[in-house]
Amino acid sequence: MSLLEDGTDMHRTHLMAPGPTPVPERARLAMARQLIHHRGEEFKEVMHRVRRGLEWLFETDSDVLMLSCSGTGAFEAAMTNFTRRGDTVICVGGGKFGERWGDVARAFEMNVVDIDLQWGEHLEPSRLEEVLDAHPDAAMVTLTASETSTAVMHPVRQLASVVRQNSTALFAVDGITAVGVHRMPMDQWGIDVLVAGSQKAFGIPPGLGFVAASERAWKRYDDCDHPRYYFDLGRERRRQQDNQTAFTSSISLTLALQEVLEMMRQEGREELIQRHETNAAATRAGVEALGLSLLSSRHSNAVTAVVLPDEIDGAELVERLRTDHGVIIAGGQKHLSGKLIRIGHIGFFESADIRLTLGAVEEVLNQMGLDSEPGAALTAAQRVFVQQR
Amino acid sequence: MSLLEDGTDMHRTHLMAPGPTPVPERARLAMARQLIHHRGEEFKEVMHRVRRGLEWLFETDSDVLMLSCSGTGAFEAAMTNFTRRGDTVICVGGGKFGERWGDVARAFEMNVVDIDLQWGEHLEPSRLEEVLDAHPDAAMVTLTASETSTAVMHPVRQLASVVRQNSTALFAVDGITAVGVHRMPMDQWGIDVLVAGSQKAFGIPPGLGFVAASERAWKRYDDCDHPRYYFDLGRERRRQQDNQTAFTSSISLTLALQEVLEMMRQEGREELIQRHETNAAATRAGVEALGLSLLSSRHSNAVTAVVLPDEIDGAELVERLRTDHGVIIAGGQKHLSGKLIRIGHIGFFESADIRLTLGAVEEVLNQMGLDSEPGAALTAAQRVFVQQR
Numbered sequence: 001m002s003l004l005e006d007g008t009d010m011h012r013t014h015l016m017a018p019g020p021t022p023v024p025e026r027a028r029l030a031m032a033r034q035l036i037h038h039r040g041e042e043f044k045e046v047m048h049r050v051r052r053g054l055e056w057l058f059e060t061d062s063d064v065l066m067l068s069c070s071g072t073g074a075f076e077a078a079m080t081n082f083t084r085r086g087d088t089v090i091c092v093g094g095g096k097f098g099e100r101w102g103d104v105a106r107a108f109e110m111n112v113v114d115i116d117l118q119w120g121e122h123l124e125p126s127r128l129e130e131v132l133d134a135h136p137d138a139a140m141v142t143l144t145a146s147e148t149s150t151a152v153m154h155p156v157r158q159l160a161s162v163v164r165q166n167s168t169a170l171f172a173v174d175g176i177t178a179v180g181v182h183r184m185p186m187d188q189w190g191i192d193v194l195v196a197g198s199q200k201a202f203g204i205p206p207g208l209g210f211v212a213a214s215e216r217a218w219k220r221y222d223d224c225d226h227p228r229y230y231f232d233l234g235r236e237r238r239r240q241q242d243n244q245t246a247f248t249s250s251i252s253l254t255l256a257l258q259e260v261l262e263m264m265r266q267e268g269r270e271e272l273i274q275r276h277e278t279n280a281a282a283t284r285a286g287v288e289a290l291g292l293s294l295l296s297s298r299h300s301n302a303v304t305a306v307v308l309p310d311e312i313d314g315a316e317l318v319e320r321l322r323t324d325h326g327v328i329i330a331g332g333q334k335h336l337s338g339k340l341i342r343i344g345h346i347g348f349f350e351s352a353d354i355r356l357t358l359g360a361v362e363e364v365l366n367q368m369g370l371d372s373e374p375g376a377a378l379t380a381a382q383r384v385f386v387q388q389r
Numbered sequence: 390m391s392l393l394e395d396g397t398d399m400h401r402t403h404l405m406a407p408g409p410t411p412v413p414e415r416a417r418l419a420m421a422r423q424l425i426h427h428r429g430e431e432f433k434e435v436m437h438r439v440r441r442g443l444e445w446l447f448e449t450d451s452d453v454l455m456l457s458c459s460g461t462g463a464f465e466a467a468m469t470n471f472t473r474r475g476d477t478v479i480c481v482g483g484g485k486f487g488e489r490w491g492d493v494a495r496a497f498e499m500n501v502v503d504i505d506l507q508w509g510e511h512l513e514p515s516r517l518e519e520v521l522d523a524h525p526d527a528a529m530v531t532l533t534a535s536e537t538s539t540a541v542m543h544p545v546r547q548l549a550s551v552v553r554q555n556s557t558a559l560f561a562v563d564g565i566t567a568v569g570v571h572r573m574p575m576d577q578w579g580i581d582v583l584v585a586g587s588q589k590a591f592g593i594p595p596g597l598g599f600v601a602a603s604e605r606a607w608k609r610y611d612d613c614d615h616p617r618y619y620f621d622l623g624r625e626r627r628r629q630q631d632n633q634t635a636f637t638s639s640i641s642l643t644l645a646l647q648e649v650l651e652m653m654r655q656e657g658r659e660e661l662i663q664r665h666e667t668n669a670a671a672t673r674a675g676v677e678a679l680g681l682s683l684l685s686s687r688h689s690n691a692v693t694a695v696v697l698p699d700e701i702d703g704a705e706l707v708e709r710l711r712t713d714h715g716v717i718i719a720g721g722q723k724h725l726s727g728k729l730i731r732i733g734h735i736g737f738f739e740s741a742d743i744r745l746t747l748g749a750v751e752e753v754l755n756q757m758g759l760d761s762e763p764g765a766a767l768t769a770a771q772r773v774f775v776q777q778r
Binding site for chain 1: 402404406408409410411412417418420421422423424425426427428429457458459460461462465492493496497498586588594595596615616617618619620621636637638639640641642711717719
């Protein structure tokens with residue numbers, strides 16, 4: 001009998017979805033603080049520290065602007081501040097979020113060139129080069145670096161290099177599940193616009209989007225003719241350089257952000273990335289030891305997408321993990337609904353969380369009829385953890 | 390010596406600005422909760438309760454949509470979903486926020502007819518009637534019901550009636566400091582679009598904007614040709630009717646909102662408005678007893694704007710209240726900077742907060758040379774509180 005269903009709710013809940021991700025206690029306590037005024041000196045000092053922390057994480061000398069919106073709002077801002085109406089935009093698909101940027105571009109009356117990919121497939125640099133050759137007028141290339149719907153990590157560094165060498169297009173990267181998870185040094189790699197969101201590697205609640213833009217991108221800003229007001233990044237930049245926001249700040253989230261950026265700095269940027277890489281490798285090793293295969297051709301450190309055998313119903317698996325173990329993972333999206341599970345490991349997770357999740361997945365799958373040796377997933381994961389130390 | 394300046398920080402801080410406003414403990418504890426997944430059943434139940442609570446407060450049968458943005462984002466959404474490019478929009482000015490809607494409309498290439506008002510002056514219905522007669526093609530009239538920069542409350546009910554009787558324009562009301570503060574029954578009064586924000590009467594942190602629209606407004610939605618994606622209210626309505634949000638929900642703020650809506654229901658809608666009215670009346674009585682005058686020709690229950698004598702420097706007064714008493718109020722904005730103080734009384738304030746504020750204001754003003762009888766402000770306020778019980 002499920003502990004949740006009988007109303008006792010005795011299970012701890014383990015949020016192992018690819019975001020939102022559990023919020024560390026010191027950030028939750030910051031969320032519970034009484035408000036400070038967003039136009040006062042104390043908040044300015046918070047903004048100053050947060051801005052330095054974001055620049056450190058994005059590895060950029062540019063301003064990383066904070067916006068009160070979800071990641072989609074931040075990406076819309078990226079598109080509508082650095083292109084013109086009717087511009088050609090090359091949108092890399094291959095997943096729910098990659099395809100969304102094509103929809104955003106169409107909503108803003110741009111000429112969209114879609115690069116269609118099988119869900120699970122990553123973009124080869126040579127293919128991008130061909131598309132750029134065919135569209136020399138392209139003003140922007142959009143890419144979801146880590147595609148949350150498929151667990152694909154695209155080769156961002158090589159793709160950035162292809163854009164730079166073959167085009168004057170800006171390279172706009174949705175780093176919502178990549179920043180703080182994979183190295184993403186925007187200045188060094190030549191990323192023009194990089195977007196992130198609060199509820200992913202930052203491990204705080206949703207509600208803040210981040211956008212950083214290169215000087216190359218800011219030069220296009222002045223010619224931009226999209227109508228915009230709330231998402232006018234020029235106004236935001238002027239205000240944020242003064243440690244203010246253009247409109248009322250999301251005060252509590254900013255206080256929480258200050259805490260997690262400090263945690264990230266204490267851990268170290270390389271160590272933060274390495275921890276994600278190890279957790280991801282251990283998760284993949286675990287599910288492969290169950291005889292299951294991965295959807296992604298090139299793997300994200302944020303999420304693992306596991307293809308289920310036909311006889312296993314994904315929705316039932318997700319539901320049993322939740323009710324029997326309090327483990328919250330995600331299923332497949334769109335046409336992969338029911339055929340996939342997605343285990344998130346983005347944020348402040350340690351090896352215990354991965355063991356907890358793999359243990360529950362293995363137990364339920366065995367109960368649902370999957371034939372594997374009990375302990376196989378945990379054993380495979382342990383080998384990864386032991387090797388990495 | 391200031392307790393804050395010497396670093397001991399022993400003062401409690403009393404946030405008496407016109408928003409953000411102190412967050413009740415049960416809402417702060419909700420902010421500190423571990424996240425729940427925004428696509429799970431528990432969150433859907435929260436959304437269901439919150440939607441019912443918002444409809445109760447807005448006094449409407451329409452959907453009150455929640456958006457992850459500040460109030461300005463919500464107002465932009467109101468404008469860009471229910472008008473067409475080039476439409477004539479009549480924007481009532483007379484303060485920082487009223488004038489902002491003219492700026493938003495201009496950013497979206499609309500034909501703006503400004504109704505200029507002296508800051509502090511309210512709009513007479515007869516004047517709106519004249520402007521409507523001169524612009525029979527107007528598609529929308531925008532009004533900031535309670536103008537936070539001047540403490541003016543416009544006669545919304547009469548203005549709505551004028552719009553209805555003289556025009557086919559939609560009446561879009563910024564109720565950011567009016568909803569939950571003054572009665573604002575949108576269906577009964579014929580308000581077409583009503584906007585609010587989380588950090589005002591709701592008493593939770595900034596980051597959520599609310600928009601409700603009449604069926605008349607939704608009929609215009611289908612013809613709307615403004616480019617938009619994040620703020621597409623049609624998509625939001627479809628999702629929120631299913632107790633979801635179109636993009637990642639501001640989970641923690643929604644949990645906090647659930648708490649304060651419950652508090653408002655327990656207090657009662659009439660009692661909530663009455664409490665604001667009493668606190669506002671007591672504040673006005675207090676400052677008038679000091680011989681000071683009010684800026685507003687018709688008063689908001691959210692904020693009191695006090696005109697200072699020439700010999701009193703507003704910036705110094707605000708600063709001394711902060712450092713000597715921990716009382717945070719606001720100064721004047723734009724051309725009224727330094728000439729005005731604005732005392733907020735929007736949110737979960739009781740008479741003790743008003744006495745605390747008036748006591749500090751009186752003490753500091755007397756120290757700065759204002760000649761009044763010590764206790765005059767408190768005495769005048771007490772008369773109001775006693776009479777109202």
